Structures are given as C-alpha cells and as structure tokens.
Amino acid sequence: MTLDQLIALDAIVATGTFRAAADRLNKAQSAVSHQIRKLEDELGFTLLSRDAYRPSLTSEGEVFYRETARVLEQVRSLKSVAAGLRSEQEAMISIAITSTMALEPVLDLLGTIKQIYPATNIHVASEMMGGPLARLMAGDADMIFAGLQDVPIDEVETLPFGAITIRPVASAGFEAAQKPGVLSRLEMQRYTQVVVSGTGGKDFDQSRDVLSGGQRWTVSDFEAKKSIIKAGLGWGGMPEHLIQDDLASGALVPLRVDGFPPRHTEIFAIRRRDKHMGKVMSAIWTSIETDEMPIDAPQST
CATH class of the missing domain: 3.40.190.290 (D-Maltodextrin-Binding Protein; domain 2)
Known part of the structure; x- marks a missing residue:
C-alpha cells in the first residue's frame, strides 16, 4: 500500500470518474486504474464498483475510504508542519478579521508573536460580512477570523476561536x-x-x-x-x-x-490548505490550536 494509491482513490471519489481523477493528478487514466487494481489486489477486496459509468465505493470501500481520508488529512498536516520548519521567517503576514468580533483576543495573540518575531510585518484588516472570506480565497490574507458561512470547508483548515x-x-x-x-x-x-x-x-x-x-x-x-x-x-x-x-x-x-x-455565531481561525505556513504563521496556528503562546521560537536580529 502506497501513499500514491491512497491519493488516487481519494481523487476518484472526489471527482467521480477515473478520467477526472487522472486529470486532477496529472497522470494517464491507465496509470490511475493500475494503482487502484494493485491496491485492491493487496487488500483482497474490491474498493470500487465499475458496473456503472461512474465508479462507486463498495461497502468495504466506504469503510476503507473513511480511514483513507483520515490518513491523507494527517499527511497534509505533516507536510504543513515540515514546510513551516524548513521555511524562513516571513517578511509579512496578512490577517483579516470580521468586524463583528472584538479585536482584543487577536491583538493579544499577535502582540506576543510580534515580540518573538519582530522582523515580520503584520497587516491586520477589519472586514465586513464576507470580506474576510473574499480576502482569503483571493490570496490576499494568510489567515482570517470569521464565521463559517459560505466557507468551502474542503479547501480550508479551521480552529475554533470564540463566539x-x-x-x-x-x-x-x-x-x-x-x-x-x-x-x-x-x-x-x-x-x-x-x-x-x-x-x-x-x-x-x-x-x-x-x-x-x-x-x-x-x-x-x-x-x-x-x-x-x-x-x-x-x-x-x-x-x-x-x-x-x-x-x-x-x-x-x-x-x-x-x-x-x-x-x-461561532468564530474560527481559517486558513487555506493549499498555502504552506512559514515560521510565524505556524507559530500563530499552533498557539490557537494548543491555547499556548510560543516560548521557544528563535529571536530575530
């Protein structure tokens, strides 16, 4: 069993067809089909029913796919951690906050982060209604604090931050x-x-x-x-x-x-899955996740 095989299975379930999965993965359709057949041979049961135009998970496949999704989520999280560890301190990070929430909890966090990473400029914008989400999806904000209305959950990571x-x-x-x-x-x-x-x-x-x-x-x-x-x-x-x-x-x-x-309304810290976090963003995210301020980050000179 390989990570590529699990990624191929996830792509098929997400897109609905072998062809669409191959396009998404930038591979030949035959290569994706081969990966799934090898995985099924190793497991000893069929993952996908191919009786109809669109493949569907078998009962065994549904159970296996649930675990596959968890594994891939852990892999994405691990890659993000690794990216943060090897990255340099960001020159600037941008954060958008819904105007309906109090600024103090966010500013307390950013104030501590700024003391640890003084070389990083922090841009904070207060936005109305869907403004934070628009900034995040346009790539103009590294993180937002907002509710989950209209948020594409499959494309983001979230952490509860208040109400x-x-x-x-x-x-x-x-x-x-x-x-x-x-x-x-x-x-x-x-x-x-x-x-x-x-x-x-x-x-x-x-x-x-x-x-x-x-x-x-x-x-x-x-x-x-x-x-x-x-x-x-x-x-x-x-x-x-x-x-x-x-x-x-x-x-x-x-x-x-x-x-x-x-x-x-519940408020969440939200970031895009497809954007790797640098050292400063990783420190902010970890602080929210653990409810602890970072104390061992290197000081900039």
Whole structure:
C-alpha cells in the first residue's frame, strides 16, 4: 500500500470518474486504474464498483475510504508542519478579521508573536460580512477570523476561536422600542433598518438579518451604525461587545422582532490548505490550536 494509491482513490471519489481523477493528478487514466487494481489486489477486496459509468465505493470501500481520508488529512498536516520548519521567517503576514468580533483576543495573540518575531510585518484588516472570506480565497490574507458561512470547508483548515452575538437594538426613545411584546415583520417595515454593507464583493455577499420590504439605511461600519441607532434614526443588529455599556446605561434597548432573534455565531481561525505556513504563521496556528503562546521560537536580529 502506497501513499500514491491512497491519493488516487481519494481523487476518484472526489471527482467521480477515473478520467477526472487522472486529470486532477496529472497522470494517464491507465496509470490511475493500475494503482487502484494493485491496491485492491493487496487488500483482497474490491474498493470500487465499475458496473456503472461512474465508479462507486463498495461497502468495504466506504469503510476503507473513511480511514483513507483520515490518513491523507494527517499527511497534509505533516507536510504543513515540515514546510513551516524548513521555511524562513516571513517578511509579512496578512490577517483579516470580521468586524463583528472584538479585536482584543487577536491583538493579544499577535502582540506576543510580534515580540518573538519582530522582523515580520503584520497587516491586520477589519472586514465586513464576507470580506474576510473574499480576502482569503483571493490570496490576499494568510489567515482570517470569521464565521463559517459560505466557507468551502474542503479547501480550508479551521480552529475554533470564540463566539459572538448579534442583537437587534434601538434607542430607548425609538417608537418601536416602546411597544410591548414581539414586533411583527409587517410592523417593523414602518421603521428604518440600519445595515452595514459588506466588503466581500458580489461573490461573497453575506448580508443577513435584512428585513425585506422595509426602509433601509446602509453604512460602512458598525460605529456609524451604532451612532445612527443611538440618535433614534433607525434600528438594527449590533455585536454585543460594542453595545454593552449602552445596554447597561439604557441608551440602547433590545428589540423583540419576529424572525430576528439574537444570532449567535461561532468564530474560527481559517486558513487555506493549499498555502504552506512559514515560521510565524505556524507559530500563530499552533498557539490557537494548543491555547499556548510560543516560548521557544528563535529571536530575530
């Protein structure tokens, strides 16, 4: 059994045909078929049924493939570690963060990393909605901190990093805030909803919690959104960490809107599988994975 044989099996399952797998692996179709036949001969059972146009896993093949996927994931992880160990300290790393999360946990981590690797420049960008994902997939960010909406899971690695809550609010004097009970969507269409525009472009548009048919005021960031809401000019969802003091003082109050409950989102550190990590990125990733700050990295001179 060889790694190439396992990779060939994975390619066939992923693409659906021997021909497509051969194209993906840059090999002749006959070579891929030969690898699978040799693997089946060694195992003593058939992995793929060839009765139809598209090969399908046999019952034994399904069990074997599940383990194959785990092995290949471990191999990819091992290659990434090796790449980081042999790489030089990066000149710059770029990180994009969703604007809905607090910056402090990320900045605490990056501050420690910067002390260990002072020669590496760190670029941090706060992006709206699908902006972090757009930066990652375009190759403009080495890592992002965001939710998993629309994220191509097969193409990335993820580590849990925290959670956020978006809560519908209005100023205490806002007309809708003074009405008891749950407010209907029809009723809320009378009031201006303040929304933040995304920075992900049309391919990564993640606008959520937007009331259809209602009046709308679009702004570029959450600070502007909060100012407009506090001024009594509209209502909208705000990350809780940005409005804790305003809720405590009563300047803002929660709204109960039908179909717009407080939204809880898990935040992940996300990076592309096909991009090798250098020393600094490896240190950041390991710190998140182990919840421990690196202490033995070499100091730059």
